[in-house]
Each structure stands twice: as structure tokens, then as C-alpha cells.
Amino acid sequence: MNYLIYCSTALIISLGLFYIYAKYKLSYWSRRGVKTPPTHLLFGNFKDCFILKKPPGGVMREIYNNADPDDPYIGFYIFHKPMLLLRDHDLIKQVMITDFEIFPNRRFGSKNQRDSIGLDSILSIKQPRWKYLRSKLSPFLTGQKLKNMLPLIEECNQHMLRFIENLSINKSSQNNCEMKDFSSRYVSDVIASIAFGINTNSFDEKMNAFWKNGIKIFQGIKRTIMFIIIFFIPEWCPLIEPFIKEPVKYFREIFWDSMNIREKMGYKKGDLIDCMLMLKNEKQNPSYRFEGDNLVAQLSSFYIAGFEAVSTAIAFTLYHLACHPEHQVTLYDEIQIHLSEKKLTVDLINKMSFLDCVIFESLRLHPPLPIVDRTAVRDYKLPGTGLIIEKDNSIYVSINAINQDPKYFFNPYDFIPSRTEIENKKFYESLVFGIGPRSCIGQRLALLIIKVALITILSNYTLCYETDKKINLNDAIHVFTYAADGLYVQFKKRHNARE
Numbered sequence: 001m002n003y004l005i006y007c008s009t010a011l012i013i014s015l016g017l018f019y020i021y022a023k024y025k026l027s028y029w030s031r032r033g034v035k036t037p038p039t040h041l042l043f044g045n046f047k048d049c050f051i052l053k054k055p056p057g058g059v060m061r062e063i064y065n066n067a068d069p070d071d072p073y074i075g076f077y078i079f080h081k082p083m084l085l086l087r088d089h090d091l092i093k094q095v096m097i098t099d100f101e102i103f104p105n106r107r108f109g110s111k112n113q114r115d116s117i118g119l120d121s122i123l124s125i126k127q128p129r130w131k132y133l134r135s136k137l138s139p140f141l142t143g144q145k146l147k148n149m150l151p152l153i154e155e156c157n158q159h160m161l162r163f164i165e166n167l168s169i170n171k172s173s174q175n176n177c178e179m180k181d182f183s184s185r186y187v188s189d190v191i192a193s194i195a196f197g198i199n200t201n202s203f204d205e206k207m208n209a210f211w212k213n214g215i216k217i218f219q220g221i222k223r224t225i226m227f228i229i230i231f232f233i234p235e236w237c238p239l240i241e242p243f244i245k246e247p248v249k250y251f252r253e254i255f256w257d258s259m260n261i262r263e264k265m266g267y268k269k270g271d272l273i274d275c276m277l278m279l280k281n282e283k284q285n286p287s288y289r290f291e292g293d294n295l296v297a298q299l300s301s302f303y304i305a306g307f308e309a310v311s312t313a314i315a316f317t318l319y320h321l322a323c324h325p326e327h328q329v330t331l332y333d334e335i336q337i338h339l340s341e342k343k344l345t346v347d348l349i350n351k352m353s354f355l356d357c358v359i360f361e362s363l364r365l366h367p368p369l370p371i372v373d374r375t376a377v378r379d380y381k382l383p384g385t386g387l388i389i390e391k392d393n394s395i396y397v398s399i400n401a402i403n404q405d406p407k408y409f410f411n412p413y414d415f416i417p418s419r420t421e422i423e424n425k426k427f428y429e430s431l432v433f434g435i436g437p438r439s440c441i442g443q444r445l446a447l448l449i450i451k452v453a454l455i456t457i458l459s460n461y462t463l464c465y466e467t468d469k470k471i472n473l474n475d476a477i478h479v480f481t482y483a484a485d486g487l488y489v490q491f492k493k494r495h496n497a498r499e
């Protein structure tokens, strides 16, 4: 009996102490005069994400919308840790571009970066090692290097076109095809070729080991939880290290197979394996040595950052085009004008301005990665506000929410490719590739892959859409943007198709 009384008293005291502690922690922003949405005592403002009810992008959007329209920021908590969500374009530019020195790092990844493939890559590496690594990798993703990759990307078109050709027709003579699955297979083939130096056919069940191993990284509840931890509770990363490493074995093997063959035979293909060989054979800098898993890490991080983002971008763009035949016609005409009978080149692709508009408008509405963040390396006074962001605290930007804010975009929910001309806006204002020195390193490569896919498909097919269903973004729990019920489109062969 005494024991029971003892236990209940201890429990009541512990709960009381926790309550006082939590209340104090969760008053961080109110003590500084910063608004927050209603907050949960344990989870802070991320409860719906942690119980897997809503995707993080959706939770962040709700936090954004909880502020008044002209508020430059709103505070929130992940568990009891205070975070600041920036809502004002000028403030975002100030922090991420002008004051980059104070905000050079992401929260993403663990603090103790021991696992070189999973967490000590360019995605999560901290300054000053980041700057060195970025300066070594950037030249591989621009200019002539991209031109060399174009034929490798084009080689993958054949499998994709054959797949569309063979799509089975259903009873109502339609060939409904789910765009995310379709684009994932295409992008998997492209990345296998340009990054890992191997030819695959992800559309063929017998030849798609690369694709199957790749989607293991992103799919399933275990991987979703893992990504949520890496992005939003990186302090817990040591707990999930074995799961992070799980899919690495396959990619490490094919990476070294390609490297060894290339080195032995001494030929070049114009892909990223050539670049990794260059890095391996250069004089090494002790702050980051290009050897062993550090080499595998570069291509794995390109894969992780690029695969989902590019395939999501292609899927949503095709879907939007299917819903808007009028824009499809304009785009087809533009492709015809620039390409008739000519070989596809990067210079020709760069002349297609409406193609750019279509892609960026689709990315604005459905940014593949809806959230970016930065952490302060020292105390920082937010200009024009007097608010201090303390060392080690983080700021977030909700790309999907800000891109659909009527303050920044007229008729924000509508697909209007020409809006960049009407509104005199630069593409980067839609923030889809991040902003500042740490923005996406693969932007030009990504756009090239997306453009080649769209040009190839539109030159041969028209896209149709016959079910009038709203895109459901809220029921797919993932850090990337997903349509829970899929994105279905039909292909109709053009009579004057260009193979």
C-alpha cells in the first residue's frame, strides 16, 4: 500500500515538474514577443508530422498560415526546441544570401558526422568543410560537363518511349499511366547512366535492380520515419544510423565496379564517374579526402537529392500540361520551331523560353522539396525587427506556403506559365531550388533532365487527363512532395511524331 502511494506521489511530482519545464520551454517565443500557433505540450507544433498524420510540408504550411498576412515571421517548436519560420522574401534573402556567413549550415543530418555516406556528404556537412567540398563539386555540374551528359540522357529516352508505346489500353480505349512511377523509372535510368556509369532499363522488370534498390531508400514507413528524423530531429540520428546505412551496400558495389573498370581501361564517358576519378587522383586536402566512402558519398548524395526531386518535377509538370491543353499547344509549337529536323543540343534547349516558364510554374505549385532551413553559428539580430536569433537556433522557409501566398503571386493556386513575364518576377523568387550560396548544386542538371524528358514526350505524344480529381497532397507522409492518389495521365500518339 505504502509502495503504491509512494509511486503515485512520484508520478504526480514528475508530471508536475515536466509540466512546469515544458511550459517554460514553450514560452521561449512569447517571452520575446513572437507569435506562435497553439502548441502541444510534448510535440510542440510538429505533432501531426510525428504521429504520421500529415507530411512535414503540410504542417509547415499550416504554421505559415497561422500568422497574419504581413507578419515577417512566426515562431514554432519542434518538441521544445524553438524555430523561426521566415515569411518575408526580403528577410529570407537577407539571411540566406547577405548574411550567409552566419547561416552556412543546415539542421539536416547529425551533429557527429561519422557516417560518411549517409551524413557526412555535401547535404549535411558543416562549414568550413562544406565550402571546400562545394568548390570541388560545382564544376562537374555546369557548362561543358552538362553538354557531355546530354547524349547519355538521350540514350535513356528509347526505353521510356518504348514503354509508352506498349502501355496497355483499357476498356474505354485509354492508357492511364501514373506519372510519378513513370518518371521515377526514367530518372533512375538517367542517374544510373550519368552518375554511376551503368546502363539500366527500369521499365523492364528483369533489368531494374538499380531502380528497385533506389526506391528502397525512399519508400516504406521505416524510411519515412528515418527521413523525418534526419530533417527535423537530427539529434536522434545516431539512433537510426544502421537504417541510414542499409541501402548503401548495393550502390557502393556498383560505384567501385565502375571506378575500377574505368581506371583499368583508361577511357572516359563524360559522366560523373570520370569526375570522381579526377578527384581521387588529385592531391588531397586533409580537411576532406576523396577516398573510400567519401567518394561514394558524393554520387550517393547527388542520387538522394536528385532522384526524388527530378522525378517529382517531371511527374507534376506532365500532369499540369495534361490538364492545360492550351499550354501544351504553345509548348509543342515552341519545340517544333527550335527543333524541326535538328539534333537536340543544350544551346537549342536553352532557347526554349516557354519550356522554362512551364517547368518553373509547375515547380512553384509543387516544389519537390517543400522546406529549407539554416542554423545560426552565432547570435544574430534580424534586421529591421530587433529580434535576436540565438546561436544554434534554426530558421525555416516553407517553400510551398510562400509560393502560394497571394502577397507574392497573383491567383497563386492557378497554373499560369506566363506569370513570370506578367509579374516581372525572376524564377528564383519561387525558391524551389533554395537560395544563396547553399542553394541546389544540381539545378542546371535537373533542368536539363526535365527538359529532355518533356521535349521527347511532347514531340511524340499529346497528354490528356480525363478524371476531374483534386491532387491530394495531405495524405502522403513524406518529406518530399507526393500526390497520395497518384497523378494519372494518358498518352495519345502524334501523327508526325519525332522518335
Ligand code: HEM
Binding pocket: 122, 123, 124, 134, 141, 301, 302, 303, 305, 306, 307, 309, 310, 313, 367, 368, 369, 372, 373, 431, 432, 433, 434, 435, 436, 437, 438, 439, 440, 441, 442, 443, 445, 446, 447
Ligand atoms: C527539380 C529538381 C530539384 C529540386 C527542386 C531541388 C531542390 C533543392 C533544394 C530546395 C535544395 C536545398 C537548397 C537550400 O538549402 O537552399 C537542394 C540542395 C541540393 N541539391 Fe537539389 N534539387 C533538385 C535536383 C537536384 C539534382 C539533380 C541534384 C544532383 C546533383 C541535386 C543535388 C543537390 C545537392 C547536393 C544539394 C545540397 C547543396 C549544398 O548543400 O551545397 N539536386 N536542392
